[in-house]
Amino acid sequence: MLRVENLTVAYGSVQALSDVTLEVSQRGVLHGVIGPNGAGKSTLMDAITGRRKPTSGRVLVDGEDITQRPVEWRRRKGMSRSFQRTSIFPGLTVREQLDLVASQLGEPDLDEIIDAFELRPSLDLPADSIAYGDQRRVDIALAMIGKPSLMLLDEPAAGLSTTETIALFEHLVTLVRHRGVTAMVVEHDVDAVFRFCDEVTALDLGRLLVTGKPAEVRSDERVITAYLGTAA
Amino acid sequence: MSATPATLGATAAPAPAGSPRRALWQRPILLAGLLAAAAGFFVPGLIDTPYTLSLLINGVVLGIAAVGIGFLMHQCGFVMFGVAAFIGLPAYLVGIGSAQLGLGLTSAVVFALVGSTAFAALVGALVVRARPLPFAMLTLALAQMLKQVSMLQVMRPITGGDDGLTMSFDGTFLGLTQSALGKAPSFWPLAWAALCLVILIAWVAAHSRFGQVLRATQANEERMRFSGFDTYWPRLAAFTLSSFLVSVSGVLIALNSAYASPELLDFATGGHALTAMIVGGGATALGPLLGAMLYTWGQSAFGATGYLELLTGIAVVVMISAFPKGAMGFVLQIGHRLTGRKGP
Numbered sequence: 310m311l312r313v314e315n316l317t318v319a320y321g322s323v324q325a326l327s328d329v330t331l332e333v334s335q336r337g338v339l340h341g342v343i344g345p346n347g348a349g350k351s352t353l354m355d356a357i358t359g360r361r362k363p364t365s366g367r368v369l370v371d372g373e374d375i376t377q378r379p380v381e382w383r384r385r386k387g388m389s390r391s392f393q394r395t396s397i398f399p400g401l402t403v404r405e406q407l408d409l410v411a412s413q414l415g416e417p418d419l420d421e422i423i424d425a426f427e428l429r430p431s432l433d434l435p436a437d438s439i440a441y442g443d444q445r446r447v448d449i450a451l452a453m454i455g456k457p458s459l460m461l462l463d464e465p466a467a468g469l470s471t472t473e474t475i476a477l478f479e480h481l482v483t484l485v486r487h488r489g490v491t492a493m494v495v496e497h498d499v500d501a502v503f504r505f506c507d508e509v510t511a512l513d514l515g516r517l518l519v520t521g522k523p524a525e526v527r528s529d530e531r532v533i534t535a536y537l538g539t540a541a
Numbered sequence: 542m543s544a545t546p547a548t549l550g551a552t553a554a555p556a557p558a559g560s561p562r563r564a565l566w567q568r569p570i571l572l573a574g575l576l577a578a579a580a581g582f583f584v585p586g587l588i589d590t591p592y593t594l595s596l597l598i599n600g601v602v603l604g605i606a607a608v609g610i611g612f613l614m615h616q617c618g619f620v621m622f623g624v625a626a627f628i629g630l631p632a633y634l635v636g637i638g639s640a641q642l643g644l645g646l647t648s649a650v651v652f653a654l655v656g657s658t659a660f661a662a663l664v665g666a667l668v669v670r671a672r673p674l675p676f677a678m679l680t681l682a683l684a685q686m687l688k689q690v691s692m693l694q695v696m697r698p699i700t701g702g703d704d705g706l707t708m709s710f711d712g713t714f715l716g717l718t719q720s721a722l723g724k725a726p727s728f729w730p731l732a733w734a735a736l737c738l739v740i741l742i743a744w745v746a747a748h749s750r751f752g753q754v755l756r757a758t759q760a761n762e763e764r765m766r767f768s769g770f771d772t773y774w775p776r777l778a779a780f781t782l783s784s785f786l787v788s789v790s791g792v793l794i795a796l797n798s799a800y801a802s803p804e805l806l807d808f809a810t811g812g813h814a815l816t817a818m819i820v821g822g823g824a825t826a827l828g829p830l831l832g833a834m835l836y837t838w839g840q841s842a843f844g845a846t847g848y849l850e851l852l853t854g855i856a857v858v859v860m861i862s863a864f865p866k867g868a869m870g871f872v873l874q875i876g877h878r879l880t881g882r883k884g885p
Contacts, residue, residue, distance in 0.1 A: 358767070381772075384766070384768060385769040401757065406757075
């Protein structure tokens with residue numbers, strides 16, 4: 310499915326991501342990515358989706374090297390993403406932006422997405438006038454359109470309450486299972502990640518610490534140290 | 542798909558979801574526009590002085606250029622400082638086609654439009670990659686380069702150098718001889734028809750999916766790319782279309798005056814069109830035309846006082862301050878209040 314090989318992203322002398330190798334081989338799974346601030350989570354997402362060119366390394370999807378491919382090509386081939394800061398079309402209603410993207414990528418089940426993300430009440434409202442939580446759902450709904458095979462969601466629960474976060478992850482799990490989508494989720498809310506994700510990868514200071522089942526990652530010494538520090 | 546462009550600033554209000562397509566007589570604005578377009582051809586019969594008709598023609602020609610750059614600004618957020626390039630270049634090409642290439646008048650007009658548009662596509666391939674401010678300056682540099690080229694000694698046999706290019710046409714254009722094209726009453730129908738066509742093209746493009754893609758790209762280009770849209774080619778197409786529309790004004794200038802000069806390529810020429818577009822408002826297809834008419838009338842009235850630049854500057858500042866959405870924006874606001882409709 311997705312394979313990242315020796316990925317390095319450097320900003321001058323700062324290595325935001327250092328020699329990361331990671332594989333998500335199964336379809337229909339929710340793969341969480343966690344790490345403290347500055348761990349390189351968003352940089353990893355940017356490098357995979359093409360928003361940022363890696364300094365070295367490769368990104369492969371189903372065996373094809375897509376490292377040099379432009380963003381729009383990746384999207385049309387089934388790799389979508391949502392953004393840490395909500396990225397919608399100001400001035401367009403919710404319906405108009407869903408329709409716009411659906412017209413480009415094709416989406417026979419747009420109503421299912423609308424209902425799954427509870428967007429029907431706000432369909433005819435300008436998207437930049439609706440509540441922040443609703444905007445987050447629009448952002449993610451846009452990433453769902455076109456039946457992507459791989460979705461990368463950058464802190465989808467940012468700014469949401471605990472209740473909203475749980476509801477969001479439940480939506481995601483339902484859609485991932487139902488549509489057979491592989492979703493990689495970067496999240497600060499580690500409780501939600503360990504509760505809902507099938508696999509978890511932990512990063513720290515640009516390096517991959519561990520990847521595996523939630524319970525394994527949760528009890529890994531390196532992860533505990535990265536989040537809590539060493540005992541005095 | 543129910544997408545409508547209205548909330549991104551197009552002039553048409555969205556049809557209610559699920560409503561049937563309305564007949565022409567049920568669309569008052571469209572009907573009024575068609576009637577006004579038809580009535581425009583009879584204007585010479587209503588104008589008693591040649592000077593007034595010439596002023597109207599100047600306003601129409603300026604309006605065509607303003608509609609062209611207004612389209613680009615509203616759809617893409619790009620301002621073409623170098624709009625004079627696509628006024629002066631086609632004007633020169635009409636003359637060059639006639640004199641150097643021995644083309645008949647109609648062929649020379651086609652040559653000018655195709656040549657200017659092709660040049661726009663070529664240049665646009667580079668400049669539309671730039672951000673808005675560098676884009677504006679690049680187009681300005683382009684116009685200045687063309688002006689300098691037109692004045693080179695080596696170009697004198699082709700462009701006339703500093704003296705400009707006096708033209709002599711062979712044949713007719715749409716049945717009009719050079720003599721007829723130089724007279725206001727016989728030139729007016731051509732100018733008016735060209736204006737109606739330019740406005741129609743701009744309106745159709747703005748209200749199409751093409752226009753929607755452009756405006757969505759302007760709103761959030763990164764999201765568009767992450768939604769699978771290529772944003773470069775539509776922007777290039779918009780620049781090329783805009784330049785083509787502006788080129789129509791350059792061709793009309795050449796046909797009417799049978800003369801092209803380096804002054805046509807100067808920033809000041811483009812500045813008139815830019816000012817007209819801003820005064821009238823670029824959010825609608827008719828705004829730039831209204832701005833051009835106001836601007837042309839103002840230039841004539843202020844010129845008579847001897848304080849042209851001063852009064853023009855004051856008037857422009859007052860207009861932009863009082864009507865931030867342009868004169869047409871203000872008119873539409875009044876209209877929406879009177880009809881109780883929600884404005885853009």
